[in-house]
Amino acid sequence: MKNLRVEFAKMKRKRIGMIGFFLLGLELAWSTLPVRNxxxxxxxxxxxxxxxxxxxxxxxxxxxxFPILIAVIVSRLNDMEHKGNTWKLLQSMGQGKERIWHAKxxxxxxxxxxxxxxxxxxxxxxGNYLGIRTEVPVAMFFKYFVGATVINMALILVQQWLxxxxxxxxxxxxxxxxxxxxxxxxxxxxxxxxNLLIWGYYINLTPAAFDATGVIQRRExxxxxxxxxxxxxALIYAVGYKQMKETEI
Amino acid sequence: MRRVIYxxxxxxxxxxxxxxxxxxxxxxxxVGAGNYYANRQVLNMPEWHALWTQVSLFCGYFFYPVLMxxxxxxxxxxxxxxYNWNRFMTMPVSKVKLLSGKxxxxxxLALMVQVFLILLYWLIGRFGFGFAADFPLAVGLQRxxxxxxxxxxxxxxxxxxxxxxxxxxxxxxxxxxxxxxxxVCYSLGIGLLxxxxxxxxxxxxxxxxxxxxxxxxxxxxxxxxxxxxxxxxAIAYLRKRDIVSC
Numbered sequence: 421m422k423n424l425r426v427e428f429a430k431m432k433r434k435r436i437g438m439i440g441f442f443l444l445g446l447e448l449a450w451s452t453l454p455v456r457n458x459x460x461x462x463x464x465x466x467x468x469x470x471x472x473x474x475x476x477x478x479x480x481x482x483x484x485x486f487p488i489l490i491a492v493i494v495s496r497l498n499d500m501e502h503k504g505n506t507w508k509l510l511q512s513m514g515q516g517k518e519r520i521w522h523a524k525x526x527x528x529x530x531x532x533x534x535x536x537x538x539x540x541x542x543x544x545x546x547g548n549y550l551g552i553r554t555e556v557p558v559a560m561f562f563k564y565f566v567g568a569t570v571i572n573m574a575l576i577l578v579q580q581w582l583x584x585x586x587x588x589x590x591x592x593x594x595x596x597x598x599x600x601x602x603x604x605x606x607x608x609x610x611x612x613x614x615n616l617l618i619w620g621y622y623i624n625l626t627p628a629a630f631d632a633t634g635v636i637q638r639r640e641x642x643x644x645x646x647x648x649x650x651x652x653x654a655l656i657y658a659v660g661y662k663q664m665k666e667t668e669i
Numbered sequence: 670m671r672r673v674i675y676x677x678x679x680x681x682x683x684x685x686x687x688x689x690x691x692x693x694x695x696x697x698x699x700v701g702a703g704n705y706y707a708n709r710q711v712l713n714m715p716e717w718h719a720l721w722t723q724v725s726l727f728c729g730y731f732f733y734p735v736l737m738x739x740x741x742x743x744x745x746x747x748x749x750x751x752y753n754w755n756r757f758m759t760m761p762v763s764k765v766k767l768l769s770g771k772x773x774x775x776x777x778l779a780l781m782v783q784v785f786l787i788l789l790y791w792l793i794g795r796f797g798f799g800f801a802a803d804f805p806l807a808v809g810l811q812r813x814x815x816x817x818x819x820x821x822x823x824x825x826x827x828x829x830x831x832x833x834x835x836x837x838x839x840x841x842x843x844x845x846x847x848x849x850x851x852x853v854c855y856s857l858g859i860g861l862l863x864x865x866x867x868x869x870x871x872x873x874x875x876x877x878x879x880x881x882x883x884x885x886x887x888x889x890x891x892x893x894x895x896x897x898x899x900x901x902x903a904i905a906y907l908r909k910r911d912i913v914s915c
Contacts, residue, residue: 435834439842446849484731485845492842499837503750589837590743594689597735598696600845601727605700608707 423515423523424530427497436496436531440489444535447485448542451477456550458636463551469638470552472628474543475564476636482539482568483603483622489535490575491596494528498583498592517664521584525657528576536572540565560627560641567625567646574618574649575599577656584664618652621645673762673770674777677744686743686778693736694782697728698789702797716800721812722874724790729816729872731848733782734823734865738844740778741827742837744771749835754912764907772900775824783817808879812872815880819871819888822864822895823847829899833906861891 431437455477462468501507501520510520543564544556578599582592599619606613606620614620624645631637701724705712712719748757760767787809794800826847830840851865860866871888873880880888 434836435839439839442846443842446846450849488735488842488845492838495838496836588685589746590685590689590739593739593742593838593841594685594692597689597739597841598692601693601696601700601732605696605727608704 423519424526427523427527430500431497431527431531434496434500436493439492440531440535443485443489443492444538447481448478448539448546451481452546455546459550459552464553466554469628469636470550470554471547471557472560472638473636474547474550474552475560476626476628478539478543479564479568479622479626480604480607483607483619484600486532486572486622487575487599487603487619488596490528490532490572491579491593491599493531494524494576494579495583495589495592495596497524497528498580499589502587502589517584517667518661521580521661521664524584525576525580528580529573532572532576533569536565536569539568557627563641563643563646564625564627567641567649568622570646570649570653571618571621571625574621574653574656577653577660578618581656581660581663584660615645615648618649621649670766670770670773673766674773677770677774680744680747681774684743686740689736689739690778690782691785693732694728694786694789697732698724698786698793700727701725702793706798715805716798716802717794717805718808720794720798720800721790724786724793725812725816725872725874728786729869729874730852731845733786733820733872734827734848734851734868735841735844736782737775737779737820737824738827738831738841741775741824741831742840744775744828745831746837748832749837758907758912764904768900768903768907772825772828772896775828776821779820779824780817783813783820787813811879811885815871815873815885815888816868819868819892822867822892825896825899826864829903832903861887864892864895867892867895 455474459468459470459473463470501510507517507520511517540561543561547556579592579596582595583589586592599617602617603619603622606617607623609620611624614623625641627639627641628636629639701720704726705720705723708723709716709719712722714722748754757767791804791809794804823844827840827844830843834840847863847865851863851869854860854863854866855869860870867888870884871880871892
């Protein structure tokens with residue numbers, strides 16, 4: 421807990437929150453425009469997948485923006501230790517690298533989760549603002565929220581491993597960039613290719629999709645994407661923790 | 670000046686910057702090629718033009734600006750580390766030359782990426798899809814040079830931001846946001862007012878005809894204004910502010 425508090429103290433004046441709000445704001449604004457136009461005439465239709473459409477558009481843009489947002493935040497958290505050459509200093513104060521691994525993960529996860537919660541609140545608020553007549557499909561919303569949180573967690577761990585392991589942040593940022601782009605591109609890829617890329621799992625969570633005639637249809641969210649992301653997160657966490665514990669600084 | 674550029678070039682030796690410089694254009698071109706293949710029946714235009722609209726679409730909108738942000742951050746990273754600002758500020762070379770040297774090198778990197786992208790475009794068209802028509806050389810050269818020059822507005826903006834912001838990652842994250850702002854400006858018809866939308870105009874992804882001379886001049890002109898503006902801002906910053914080294 422103390423380590424976590426220290427991590428948040430280190431974030432002061434680092435403008436981490438600013439970049440988060442900036443990118444989240446753009447994601448929500450960008451997804452708002454097409455949804456508003458699309459749903460303007462069908463919000464009264466109880467059969468139309470209106471809530472699903474809102475979540476679909478937001479998740480599609482999330483696949484581009486969140487991997488990069490996560491890469492930026494995690495890189496910022498780790499780069500300060502590389503820059504200040506503070507690993508030895510921290511270890512001499514009883515903070516082994518494995519403890520920092522845990523604390524930095526928790527700090528990044530909490531921060532990203534704040535943006536995740538804000539996004540979910542926006543979905544609900546925006547749906548109500550549009551005047552969608554149907555009730556929020558609770559199961560769909562729950563899967564979207566939990567699934568996105570788990571995928572965030574897996575991506576944070578991938579980025580954290582890269583940012584801690586390699587002093588040169590070009591590598592971590594390049595992976596974040598490629599991840600973001602492959603995330604949005606995976607919307608156009610066959611499912612079996614998308615399933616190989618963890619960044620494309622946001623697209624797997626979309627509760628609706630365009631059919632061949634260009635009409636939005638409901639679809640079932642496969643829970644297995646969430647399970648795979650959770651297993652991947654647990655594995656990366658364990659490998660990273662072990663590696664950091666054994667690393668000689 | 671040549672020595673300044675050479676010194677900056679030396680700083681890039683053994684760096685990992687070639688990884689994104691290679692991978693991002695390859696990914697952009699591959700996606701464009703896939704998109705072209707999927708939509709070739711509905712793209713009613715000459716095949717080389719149709720391929721360019723797809724290849725340059727993702728690159729001009731997202732890949733290229735973000736790649737330039739990575740290059741700019743990487744170039745300034747050296748100065749933000751190990752008290753190098755002290756050395757930078759006390760070098761017996763004028764600030765104008767130092768900053769211009771860095772910016773010119775970034776411009777060279779941008780040109781390398783643009784040449785690589787055009788090469789990929791040609792390879793995909795000629796050997797990937799086996800286009801029978803000759804490569805439109807004049808339009809290709811226009812896409813090469815106007816695309817590159819319009820990208821310099823983004824390069825200059827990222828150059829300035831990366832100089833001011835000590836973080837490596839923050840300007841890159843901001844560049845993604847600017848891509849979206851650029852798209853909005855472009856769709857509102859005020860593309861010449863923002864660096865990223867100037868780049869979209871210069872890449873000419875949405876039109877099959879070559880850009881007219883007057884349009885090309887206005888794109889290049891606005892790009893030039895941004896280059897000069899950000900260079901002047903950088904010079905003014907170094908002249909007036911007390912640079913804290915760390």
